[in-house]
């Protein structure tokens with residue numbers, strides 16, 4: 001079953017001049033696939049991922065996630081859908097700096113409101129532990145190193161057990177041991193939990209070991 005179906009996707013930026021950044025992009029991803037999106041700097045990878053994450057709604061074409069069309073939905077609907085189904089690890093973490101790591105990880109689950117706080121806290125601690133950052137649980141996120149913040153952000157992305165995990169350079173700030181932990185975790189999500197993982201990366205080793213690789217060049221997909 002396809003979790004993601006992208007068809008005839010075009011994206012334009014209008015500043016400073018009108019520029020077509022994605023050109024008729026189309027591909028499909030099955031449930032439980034681990035996909036790496038690669039390509040030269042500026043080819044449109046982050047733009048694509050941002051659209052797929054439903055955070056940018058300004059596009060032409062079709063993005064279907066879990067059988068739902070993302071085009072034309074209200075921001076409120078998209079925010080609820082995103083919180084429930086998509087875990088996203090940004091290139092810049094966007095953790096709330098005044099909140100502790102633990103509070104940051106718990107936030108999407110508290111927003112969802114499906115589980116008691118105690119259960120959410122327990123699960124958040126498990127994720128922080130899995131990512132070797134449980135020692136920082138009670139520290140304010142703004143005081144952590146870049147790599148620690150990255151691992152907290154990954155924990156936060158996984159708290160609601162999302163259908164799709166999307167990452168923009170998720171191992172970018174990590175040393176090789178922590179990078180390998182994250183890779184192993186993503187692989188496990190895909191194989192054991194049938195979660196779909198979609199990662200933009202410049203890390204050749206990471207890309208090579210994914211189930212599938214999507215190459216982009218100048219706003220188009222070369223091989224899907």
Ligand SMILES: Nc1ncnc2c1ncn2[C@@H]1O[C@H](COP(=O)(O)OP(=O)(O)OP(=O)(O)O)[C@@H](O)[C@H]1O
Pocket residue numbers: 013014015016021039040041042043044045046047048
């Ligand atoms: N908000 C914006 N306004 C105008 N142009 C933009 C905007 N964001 C991105 N672009 C342009 O879109 C193109 C694709 O950018 P994008 O960030 O998607 O590339 P990328 O492949 O992710 O690059 P990198 O690997 O360096 O992160 C670039 O030419 C960039 O300058």
